[in-house]
Amino acid sequence: MKQKKSVLSLIPYEKREEGFDEWYRDVCYCGGMVDFHPSHGCYVMRDTSMEIWDTLKVFFEREMKRMNVKKCHLPKESSDVRNSLYPYFSKWIRVASDLPLKYNQWFYATRSEMSNPIPFIRSREFLWQEGHSAFATRKEAYLEVNNVMDIYCRIYQELLAIPVLTGRKSEDDSGLFSSTLQVFIPETGRCVQGAYSNCLGQSFAKQFNICFEKAIGVDSLVWQNSWSFSSAAIGLMIMVHGDDKGLVLPPNVAPVQAVIIPLATQGVDQRVRDACAAAAIILELAGIRTQVDSLGDIPLSIKHAHWEQKGIPLRILLGDSEIASNTFLIARRDNGSTISVPRDNLGERVALLLKKVQKSLFKVARSKSTASVQSVETWEEFVDAIESGKLVFAPWCDEQQVERDINERTYGLAKPVCTPYDQPLLPMGTLCFATGRLAKTWTYWSLL
Amino acid sequence: MKQKKSVLSLIPYEKREEGFDEWYRDVCYCGGMVDFHPSHGCYVMRDTSMEIWDTLKVFFEREMKRMNVKKCHLPKESSDVRNSLYPYFSKWIRVASDLPLKYNQWFYATRSEMSNPIPFIRSREFLWQEGHSAFATRKEAYLEVNNVMDIYCRIYQELLAIPVLTGRKSEDDSGLFSSTLQVFIPETGRCVQGAYSNCLGQSFAKQFNICFEKAIGVDSLVWQNSWSFSSAAIGLMIMVHGDDKGLVLPPNVAPVQAVIIPLATQGVDQRVRDACAAAAIILELAGIRTQVDSLGDIPLSIKHAHWEQKGIPLRILLGDSEIASNTFLIARRDNGSTISVPRDNLGERVALLLKKVQKSLFKVARSKSTASVQSVETWEEFVDAIESGKLVFAPWCDEQQVERDINERTYGLAKPVCTPYDQPLLPMGTLCFATGRLAKTWTYWSLL
Structure with a gap:
């Protein structure tokens, strides 16, 4: 018989203040975000992190559609996407009406061996998006640099509740408009780049002969941009919000926003079970991603610890006394508070509370960042x-x-x-x- | 100055009946589905084929969600996904409540060099999906084999309007339930596998030690399935519906379902332009993916040929006489017929017509297939x-x-x-x- 672990992997782990790097790895692993991989520096992204990545992707894709960005799939020959793509830009762009031309592609790739790997932030295998666009004028290109950076800011601030710094990279001496999105992690005193949106000017247009017929017989070089963000965003989310109890997921990206836990003194009776199932249906109908706890007959404190470790924003508690008083107990993951809410309009109340949690996470993170x-x-x-x-x-x-x-x-x-x-x-x-x-x-x- | 091609790439090409393979390559290329790549056997998937692939993906993902299939991202070590994934199945599956465990992952990969490459069907770089699941009982596993094959059938028949054959592969002597989806191409006399959904039995469970605690101290091997389809589906769609004028896209997957062409004897006046723009808005509001022709002042016959080559299901023609008579002329790509429709309820009429085209494409393809x-x-x-x-x-x-x-x-x-x-x-x-x-x-x- 193979060795079985306990159903709950509540491994006691490093405290955030005492060993940030170890704490981070423990949270990633115990929160079910990654599993370790036999290749050094590689990690398996598990369902929670994949669902969060998908949420970011769906948001980004919707914005791409609005910007009329197309997709293509290029067999990747070199590690630099530009070497594969720009020869096609040269081929596809002929006249002014071919512009602007904008392409976005999603990738996964394995980097070469690296020292001191960190899940999501410095891992050999990672997921990312790279956009490339060509314009007739510098003005249009600059406008897009801004627009795309706005989208990245929204991904970080609105979805992941992470306060960001944006601005110009100092090493950029091209005089062109380029921008970087940076996240400061107080515990390490370091900034991590979360996205970039750059105008590349006309140098690649020269190199790859990417031009359009501006007037009859008059060719003009295009202006190009490129922009990118990666699964590092998920790592930054874990670093910014996590605590000594584990993950803290912002409601806007949490695959499960609320878990309903049946309370019982001695076993759980059918009435409580039914009430939990009914509450789950009400919440699902209100658009809240809900799960009913099915951990079985284990101490309540362990259940709490389990769902806290997984970062679920709200735990909704329901037992005989709540049924009798027509209320629910709701415990917030972000600040640990527990409140009693009336049973009527449960869906709206929980939706409102999730919005509050989302805002509060951002506010707390911003205060911490500002204080640094x-x-x-x-x-x-x-x-x-x-x-x-x-x-x-x-x-x-x-x-x-x-x-x-x-x-x-x-x-x-x-x-x-x-x-x-x-x-x-x-x-x-x-x-x-x-x-x-x-x-x-x-x-x-x-x-x- | 670099050499410019004409704005329309109306290269005369091989006829379907006379040289099927060459015809197919020409249609793929001129329809804007692929561009050629310097590496032998590689192709660039352009925006039309990528959008179609996305449509199939979105449909499939929705069904995956219903089936409670999760995602994970595994660094790919070997060409066989099972070797990477099943060690994790062994780790993640411990007790009965861990089952069923279902994972789906999307891939792109480059195969080794191959002779006689064919875009989408036999190309070195291709896109695909692979699902793997584990169940406590054979019965559940068998049920899923069927359910997933139903989804593949719907992708082929409802979205791509391709009639399929499904059944058991003869080489399968395991006595297990496995199924294949095949598409017959009359011109070649050959079948191409479009998807598979197989029960793998318990042999991998034995090999990778994937078991669950059935009762205290009693371990039981899981039953496993795997199922897959690929971007070959797009190639089959082109083969089944295309004709001597080029691509024929089924409305359910066409990125542009209707193109509005302004008619004019001498230039196009503002009134016609405005009427076209207004019609586009009406169609978009009715949920129809619409584009207004902006090919400029070229002969109408060339415009028709251009949009036919791209496979756009409907061409909507609008000029002074149509405005005067409160009508539109609509030309169908699939059967070449042109009808005049009243201006009122344009959105509903076009939506209905698109449904008709979709049905008709399937019916025609099925007749052809049955006749073979x-x-x-x-x-x-x-x-x-x-x-x-x-x-x-x-x-x-x-x-x-x-x-x-x-x-x-x-x-x-x-x-x-x-x-x-x-x-x-x-x-x-x-x-x-x-x-x-x-x-x-x-x-x-x-x-x-």
Whole structure:
């Protein structure tokens, strides 16, 4: 007989504050998001994470349809999609009416071996989307860079309840409009790129001869964009919201939004079972993804722990006393509070509560993120803040050489995260924290 | 300046009756379904074929949800999905309540080099779906084999309007319930497998130690199924419906169901343009995927040829005389007929017409397919029918050794296609066409 584990895999695991990396791996595994794989750095994405990825995909695809983005499937020859796709852009684009041409493709791929793998964030196998578009004018291309970045922001902020930083990458010296979406993780003092949307200008158009007939006999190079996000988004969601009890899933993406748990002192009688089934139907009809607990006759505390570990936003408790008083007990996963709600309009009440949870998750995460920001003016303040894992906001002269100097002077510790397009006021005469020269922008910095 | 092709790629191509293989390749290419790829045997799937694939996927996914099939993403180690997945089945299945366990995954993959590639049907890169499930009992497993085959039948018959043959593969001597979906192509005299749904029995459960605790201390092996279909479905759709003018897309999967063409004697005036735009809005509101022709000032015959080549089910023509008489002219792609319809309730009329076209495509294809069936009783009749490319239906003794003999005696020409589960009456004493022994079943045969 093969060895069986207990039905509940309640392995005691690392605390978030004490060992963030180990805590994260434990939450991914025990929450049922991934299973480990014999190949180093590979993970199996299980049904919960796949369903969340599908939710993000469906949202993104709907927006793609609105933007009139097409799909194609290219046999992938090189690791750089551009080398496969752009020869076809050259072929498919002939006249002005062929523009804009926009393609999106979904991929999965295996990267080469890597050290220190992290599920979703740094895994060898990952899922992602890459969009490529061509326009007649720079203006149209720039507009799209913005529009797509807005979609990524909505995926992060509205669906995953993750506050983001967006802005220009500092290494971009092309003078073109490119943007990055970054998520700061206070526990690590690091930022992770969650998406990008870049204008590539006309250099690839030159290289691959992608042009259109602007007037009779007059060819013009196209302007190109590319944009991408990946399953790293799921890892960031786990990092931002998870706690010592396990996963915390935002209601907008949770495959199960509410679990109904029958309460009983001694076994569960049929009346309670029926009431739970009826409540499940009411909730499903209200569009709430519901499941009835079927863990059987085990202590209630273990049931709670199980569903908390899986990150289910709401646990709805129903026993004899609730039936008698025409109420439900509802326990929130996000803040641990339990409230009693009347039985009437259950669907609406729960839907409203889920919205509240979603908002609250974002608010709490934003407070935490905002509390991590430290504005600095001098080099000493900068080094102190970076070393204590802060998200540093500093006025600087925005020069490539200075960026390299800063990297050297901090022994490779500090990197610029992004320069937000929405700049706060930079008072006349503000000086760069690193050079003492006149500052040009406010820029975010963090640990590399 | 790079060389530009004309805006319309109306390359004269091979006729269906004269060179089926060349005709098929031309239709795929000129219809915008694929573009050629520098790697031998690879093709680029363009937006029309990708949208059709997405439609099939959405339909299939909805059914998967109903069946409570989950998704996972496994880093693919071997070309056989089972080797990657079944070790996890062994891990995830512990007790009876873990069953049934059902997973579906979507793939794309590149096969090794192959001779005589055919877009969609025999291409190195292809898209497919593979489902794997485990059950406590054989009965449940068998039920699923049937349910999934029903879904595949609906994809082929309801969406793609392709008549299919379903039944048992003859090579299956396991005594287990397995089924294949086959499409007969009269021009080639061959059948192509369009899907399969098989019960694998318990052999993999033994090999990978996949069992559940049936009673305390008593383990039981699971029963497993696997089922799959691929982008070959799109190729079969093109083969079954296409004609000498190009693609013919069934309305249920056509990315554009109706194209509105402004008619004009001398240029197109604003009134006609406005009327076309208004009609497009009415059709879109009625849920009809509509496009307004924007090919510009070229002869109407070329416009017709262009949209025929792309397979658009309906062309709606609108000019001054139609506006004056409150009518539209509608040309059907499938049978070439043109009818005049009143302007009122345009949306409903077109929706109804699309349904009619869909039905008619299936009916015509079924007649053609039925006309290709030839029932035989003797060996001589069998050889004649196979050699003339018929779909042969014959009573036989259903023995593996006899199948091998038949293959040898026809110099490798003939193969059994499937033995339908719905068997016609086999009168007492009917003899096998090949051995003269008592026949056990009616079986379809075709060219290999």
